[in-house]
Amino acid sequence: MPRARGLLILTGLLILVSPVPSRAEVNSFSKGLVVSVSEKASQAGLEILKQGGNAVDAAIATAFALAVTHPAAGNIGGGGFMVVHPGGANLPTVFEYREAAPLKAHRTVYSPDDGMYSHKVPGVPGTVRGMGLAHQRFGTLPWKDLLQPAIRLAGQGFPVSKELASSLNGLLATSKDFLELQKVFAPPNRNGKWKAGDLLRQNDLARTLERIAQHGPEEFYTGETARLIEQEMIRGKGLISREDLANYQAHERKPIAIPYRGHVVYAPPLPSSGGHTLGLMLNILDGADLKKHGRWSHQTKHLLLETMRRAFLERARHLGDQGFTDIPHFLLEKTFAKSLHASIDDDKATPSKSLAPEIPISPESDNTTHFSVADAKGMAVSNTYTLERSYGSKVVVTGAGFLLNNEMLDFNWFPGTTTNSGRIGSEANTIAPRKKMLSSMTPVIVTKNGQAFLVTGSPGGRTIINTVLQVVINVIDFDMTIQQAVDSPRLHHQWLPDKSKFEDMKGKAYQESLKKLQSMGHEMSGGPQGDAHSILIDPSTRKLIPGLDQRIEGGLAGY
Numbered sequence: 396m397p398r399a400r401g402l403l404i405l406t407g408l409l410i411l412v413s414p415v416p417s418r419a420e421v422n423s424f425s426k427g428l429v430v431s432v433s434e435k436a437s438q439a440g441l442e443i444l445k446q447g448g449n450a451v452d453a454a455i456a457t458a459f460a461l462a463v464t465h466p467a468a469g470n471i472g473g474g475g476f477m478v479v480h481p482g483g484a485n486l487p488t489v490f491e492y493r494e495a496a497p498l499k500a501h502r503t504v505y506s507p508d509d510g511m512y513s514h515k516v517p518g519v520p521g522t523v524r525g526m527g528l529a530h531q532r533f534g535t536l537p538w539k540d541l542l543q544p545a546i547r548l549a550g551q552g553f554p555v556s557k558e559l560a561s562s563l564n565g566l567l568a569t570s571k572d573f574l575e576l577q578k579v580f581a582p583p584n585r586n587g588k589w590k591a592g593d594l595l596r597q598n599d600l601a602r603t604l605e606r607i608a609q610h611g612p613e614e615f616y617t618g619e620t621a622r623l624i625e626q627e628m629i630r631g632k633g634l635i636s637r638e639d640l641a642n643y644q645a646h647e648r649k650p651i652a653i654p655y656r657g658h659v660v661y662a663p664p665l666p667s668s669g670g671h672t673l674g675l676m677l678n679i680l681d682g683a684d685l686k687k688h689g690r691w692s693h694q695t696k697h698l699l700l701e702t703m704r705r706a707f708l709e710r711a712r713h714l715g716d717q718g719f720t721d722i723p724h725f726l727l728e729k730t731f732a733k734s735l736h737a738s739i740d741d742d743k744a745t746p747s748k749s750l751a752p753e754i755p756i757s758p759e760s761d762n763t764t765h766f767s768v769a770d771a772k773g774m775a776v777s778n779t780y781t782l783e784r785s786y787g788s789k790v791v792v793t794g795a796g797f798l799l800n801n802e803m804l805d806f807n808w809f810p811g812t813t814t815n816s817g818r819i820g821s822e823a824n825t826i827a828p829r830k831k832m833l834s835s836m837t838p839v840i841v842t843k844n845g846q847a848f849l850v851t852g853s854p855g856g857r858t859i860i861n862t863v864l865q866v867v868i869n870v871i872d873f874d875m876t877i878q879q880a881v882d883s884p885r886l887h888h889q890w891l892p893d894k895s896k897f898e899d900m901k902g903k904a905y906q907e908s909l910k911k912l913q914s915m916g917h918e919m920s921g922g923p924q925g926d927a928h929s930i931l932i933d934p935s936t937r938k939l940i941p942g943l944d945q946r947i948e949g950g951l952a953g954y
């Protein structure tokens with residue numbers, strides 16, 4: 396399948412104003428479709444679909460392949476969330492495989508001197524158990540078959556794209572102290588640099604994947620891989636022990652279900668903040684006449700920014716792992732959304748600090764990845780997983796060839812310290828052994844008449860939730876095609892920092908509304924927001940239509 400490229404944003408924006416459908420829109424599929432940041436990983440999913448696997452089988456194969464072809468975020472050493480619509484009259488469900496704090500971690504385990512990249516910052520990885528659980532529940536092909544494409548890609552190698560070559564060159568230049576990383580990602584010409592077309596072979600990773608394929612997901616947590624992780628932790632004075640690995644649990648959880656204008660949006664529950672925050676925003680917007688002023692007017696942008704501001708404050712105040720923190724019920728009640736809606740001034744921005752006088756005001760980033768899968772029988776998968784920062788902790792497990800996450804950064808490291816730059820000090824998300832850190836990952840499946848209709852999600856830390864919100868309203872409220880919905884420029888506000896962002900600050904069509912927003916008190920700035928590789932399933936024809944996001948490289952594979 397053709398690959399959409401084009402670095403960051405603005406190329407895609409042309410599509411918004413063009414009446415001509417994009418190439419990705421013209422392509423639609425009837426039997427199965429995978430859309431991800433990596434063409435090779437999407438093909439891995441397609442290979443499994445063609446072998447008779449369902450969307451979950453294909454998603455598992457794609458996830459393992461991304462761990463090989465997109466090492467910045469694809470992973471076996473991280474964690475995430477998978478939403479599955481099983482098809483037919485069944486309701487969507489969620490597999491939560493978020494990393495957990497090791498037993499040695501506690502509320503003040505980190506000091507201001509602790510950096511973002513070290514053996515101290517990985518949480519206990521969840522991806523392999525998560526995939527195992529999803530397979531146990533819905534898989535139809537043998538587990539070991541699902542890992543074969545990834546094993547092949549790792550062992551035989553694959554030609555790197557221009558983007559991956561540049562990403563690896565950047566990584567190697569900035570991570571000199573990480574010797575195993577330097578070894579595993581060394582360019583073919585050791586003194587040179589990566590170039591597009593060079594072969595990336597990952598032999599240690601191929602052996603690790605082979606062990607996991609042969610012995611099952613458990614191997615990662617109790618077998619040779621667990622032993623290698625333990626050795627790595629001992630060497631680097633890290634926190635994760637064999638006991639942590641053996642005790643790690645992924646869970647099947649009930650999604651947050653948000654009715655919205657004749658659809659239902661299914662999103663992950665805590666420890667993802669996505670379901671609650673997206674739910675609160677959709678509840679606020681449900682009470683508004685969103686279409687009244689048109690998608691790009693200053694009034695609509697203002698309403699969206701003020702809605703985001705308020706929902707992100709509630710996120711900061713209340714959300715954390717529900718096994719450790721009481722979560723107020725009112726957050727998703729319509730009356731609460733109504734009261735927040737009523738607090739929006741139509742004519743001016745509300746300073747964020749004025750909304751939370753009780754919080755003493757004394758920093759998330761660029762790598763996570765989302766992919767969407769759908770099959771011919773109505774099953775759909777929406778999966779977002781991450782290592783947190785690009786290439787995670789930069790610690791590669793010696794002899795096992797994979798990177799460990801730095802997800803512990805998502806906890807509130809300094810209780811009581813909330814900063815203008817976005818650090819949050821509320822209790823709900825402080826560190827405790829085995830607790831899972833709050834996430835913003837929001838893979839969603841939107842249903843119409845009970846069937847999967849829209850599959851979407853995004854990387855981008857706290858921006859994720861707002862990206863997903865806008866893809867959803869673009870389709871539901873503004874009747875955009877999936878490609879337009881994905882390509883349109885996005886807004887972001889997250890309470891603190893008190894800044895409003897809009898991706899296309901230079902776009903001619905938006906100048907007037909942006910000026911108006913500034914005069915209303917919004918401090919506006921630009922900058923790219925996360926990609927959203929999506930699928931729309933046409934309710935009448937059941938055709939699978941890709942929304943391949945042109946902000947980033949990506950590839951779709953369907954038939």
Ligand code: DON
Pocket residue numbers: 759760761762763781782783784802805833834835836854855856857859925
């Ligand atoms: O779970 C979270 O919300 C973050 N660790 C995600 C990080 C992220 O999206 C970085 N990428 N763009």
